[in-house]
Each structure stands twice: as C-alpha cells, then as structure tokens.
Amino acid sequence: MKLKEILSDLETANHPVSKILHKGEQFKTIAIGFKKGMILKEHKTNLPAKLFVIQGKVIYKQGEVFTLLNAYDEINIPTNILHSVEATEDSLCLLTQG
Numbered sequence: 001m002k003l004k005e006i007l008s009d010l011e012t013a014n015h016p017v018s019k020i021l022h023k024g025e026q027f028k029t030i031a032i033g034f035k036k037g038m039i040l041k042e043h044k045t046n047l048p049a050k051l052f053v054i055q056g057k058v059i060y061k062q063g064e065v066f067t068l069l070n071a072y073d074e075i076n077i078p079t080n081i082l083h084s085v086e087a088t089e090d091s092l093c094l095l096t097q098g
Contacts (some may be wrong), residue, residue: 003092006033016040016087018095027098034058034087042084047097049077056091060084 001017009017010033022029028047032040034056042061051060052074060067060075062083067075077083085093 003031006031006092008030009026009033010035010090013038016085021094024098029094030095030097032085032093032095034085034091034093036087036089038087040085042082044080044082045077045097046079048079049095049097051075051077051085052094052096054094056093057091058091059086059088061086 002021005049006017006086013035014040016034016038018030018032020028034040049072051069053071054067055071057071060069060083062081067077068088
C-alpha cells in the first residue's frame with residue numbers, strides 16, 4: 001500500500017515523496033517517488049546506503065560526478081558524503097540504509 005500512497009501523493013507534491021517500508025534496529029528501507037524534474041536536495045547519510053531505481057530515470061550527483069541510473073540500476077552511497085538525486089522522468093526508487 002505504501003508504494004500506491006507515494007504515487008497518489010505525488011499527484012499534488014512539489015518535492016519527492018518518501019515513506020519507510022521496513023525498519024529494524026540497524027537498517028531501514030525507504031521508497032522515494034519523484035515526478036520529472038524533482039530534486040532530492042544535497043544531503044549526507046550517516047549509514048551505508050544503496051539506491052535502487054525501480055522505474056524511471058534519475059541522476060545521482062556526488063561532488064562533480066553525475067551518474068545516470070535507469071530502471072533496475074543501483075548505486076552505493078557512502079557515508080558522510082554530500083549527494084543529491086534528480087529525476088529526469090517520473091521515477092520510483094528504493095533506498096536501503098544500514
């Protein structure tokens with residue numbers, strides 16, 4: 001249901017929509033929905049993370065490095081490094097932390 005909620009919330013959202021799908025003591029799985037052009041602004045994570053693109057296309061930006069991720073692509077996100085994500089089309093991603 002949470003993925004459907006994200007897609008529904010995106011219809012009126014001005015920024016990416018995220019919801020926690022599963023959480024334990026040392027991990028978290030988050031779904032993030034984007035409309036084309038939305039940006040998850042620059043931030044850091046204090047836990048090792050991996051971003052999976054389920055549908056759509058996003059650009060993962062880390063410093064001067066821009067990585068285009070298509071559906072089914074994934075990328076490791078290091079701790080304490082500034083990064084951002086921009087959707088080049090409507091997209092749905094999963095983020096695992098921990």
